[in-house]
Amino acid sequence: MSGKLWIVGLGPGDAAMQTPQATAALAQATDLVGYFPYVDRVPQKPGQVRHASDNREELDRARLALTLAAQGRAVAVVSSGDAGVFAMASAVFEAIDKGEPAWRALDVEVVAGISAMFAAAARLGAFLGHDFCAISLSDNLKPWPLVLRRLRAAAEAGLVMALYNPLSRARPWHLAEAFGVLREILPPAAPVVFATAVSRPDEKIDIVELAAADPARADMRTLVMVGSAATRLIARPGQRPWVYTPRFAEEASS
Ligand code: SAH
Numbered sequence: 001m002s003g004k005l006w007i008v009g010l011g012p013g014d015a016a017m018q019t020p021q022a023t024a025a026l027a028q029a030t031d032l033v034g035y036f037p038y039v040d041r042v043p044q045k046p047g048q049v050r051h052a053s054d055n056r057e058e059l060d061r062a063r064l065a066l067t068l069a070a071q072g073r074a075v076a077v078v079s080s081g082d083a084g085v086f087a088m089a090s091a092v093f094e095a096i097d098k099g100e101p102a103w104r105a106l107d108v109e110v111v112a113g114i115s116a117m118f119a120a121a122a123r124l125g126a127f128l129g130h131d132f133c134a135i136s137l138s139d140n141l142k143p144w145p146l147v148l149r150r151l152r153a154a155a156e157a158g159l160v161m162a163l164y165n166p167l168s169r170a171r172p173w174h175l176a177e178a179f180g181v182l183r184e185i186l187p188p189a190a191p192v193v194f195a196t197a198v199s200r201p202d203e204k205i206d207i208v209e210l211a212a213a214d215p216a217r218a219d220m221r222t223l224v225m226v227g228s229a230a231t232r233l234i235a236r237p238g239q240r241p242w243v244y245t246p247r248f249a250e251e252a253s254s
Contacts, residue, residue, distance in 0.1 A: 003069035004028075005106055007089045009082040009113020010041055014199035017119060022111045029076035033065040034088070038078045056140075058091035066095055066103050082115040086136045086164050116223045117162035120195035123205060125234070125242035127193065127225055130249060131159050137174050138165035144174070148181050155185035160231060160245050163224040167215065175215035175224065182226060186210055191227035191243055194218055207233070207243060 006025040011017035026032070029048060032039050036052035044050075051068075053061055065077045079087035089110055096103045117134055121127040133154050137147055154161050166175045182190075188211035196204045196219065206217060210226070218224055230249055234242040 003072045003106060004074040005065055005069040005092070005108045006074075006076045006111055007083045007092055007108070008076050008078050008111045009084070009087070009115070010038060010078055010080055011114045012081055012116050012119040012199045013041075013197065017114045017199050019111070019113065022113060025109070025111050026076050026078075028074055030074045031065075031068050032076050032078060033061055033068070034078035035061075038080050041080075042078060058088060059095055062088065062091040062095040063099065065092065066099065066106065069106050069108075070100070070102055079113070080116075081119075082113040083110060084112070085115045085117075085134065086138075116164070116195070116198055117225070119198045120162075120193065120205070120223050120225060123195070123198060123203075124193060124207075124225075124240075124244075126244035127227065127231065128160055128162070129245040130228075130230065130247055131157075132162065132245075133159045134162040134164060136164045137167065137178060139171065139174070144177075147174075148177065151178055151181050152185065155182050155226075158228045158230070158249065160228050161226040163226065165220070166218040166222055166224045168220055172215075175218055179210065179213055179215060183210060186226070187229055190229065191231050191233060193225040193227075193243065194222055195225060196222040198223065205240065207241065 008022045008025050026042050031049045031051060032042055033051045036054050039050050039052035051064060065075045069075045077088050077092060083089040135150055139147060188209060190210040192208050192210050192213040194206045194217045231245045
């Protein structure tokens with residue numbers, strides 16, 4: 001029996017935002033591998049083995065999945081959102097790149113998911129409607145000064161930003177420092193969105209101006225989105241405004 005490895009993005013939380021392709025892969029898997037809150041989102045299936053881990057060692061998890069697949073198992077590695085966005089897909093390919101030569105012959109399939117930035121942007125209107133970037137504020141895998149440099153470059157380039165992993169208990173000051181850098185470049189009224197637990201029952205979305213953005217509003221389930229000078233609000237009676245970034249951009253607004 002030859003093994004199989006799916007790398008599956010489960011979407012932002014709501015089961016309706018998981019693709020049918022992801023659901024089909026999960027139904028065929030003999031083994032599930034992932035961080036336990038994500039494995040917990042997959043309905044239990046008799047006979048399917050669940051390797052849920054609570055550590056954050058993604059490379060170990062990737063090696064476990066590859067080892068099982070090499071033994072002939074049909075393994076699904078699960079991530080939230082899209083597996084290729086600050087998640088398990090790159091960990092698996094790092095493991096293949098540096099690991100057993102036999103792993104290169106494995107049948108690996110990456111199943112796309114709806115990333116938090118797409119779910120949040122859809123709730124708002126068209127926040128990512130023009131050029132944008134995604135930056136993780138975690139400094140687990142890159143130095144913090146590099147994060148600040150990328151934020152500065154993105155603001156100077158007029159890009160809308162989706163900021164993942166905005167803070168943790170170990171580094172609560174990161175988001176405050178990030179806002180500090182952005183305030184040096186962007187207009188004080190640039191829209192900032194705190195989108196927490198998007199598509200889940202406790203979803204909370206707040207729109208503020210950069211000058212008033214309070215880093216304490218964010219937690220690890222929050223995506224922080226920062227508009228460019230071009231990003232606009234459309235007021236609506238009794239409802240949250242639409243927020244969108246128009247398709248046209250002028251040199252002066254960058
Ligand atoms: N692969 C995931 C991202 C994993 S990094 C994706 O594509 O969405 C984890 C970070 O993603 C969190 O710190 C948060 O910034 C963001 N995130 C994940 N799910 C979210 C949700 N439902 N609502 C808001 N942000 C979310």
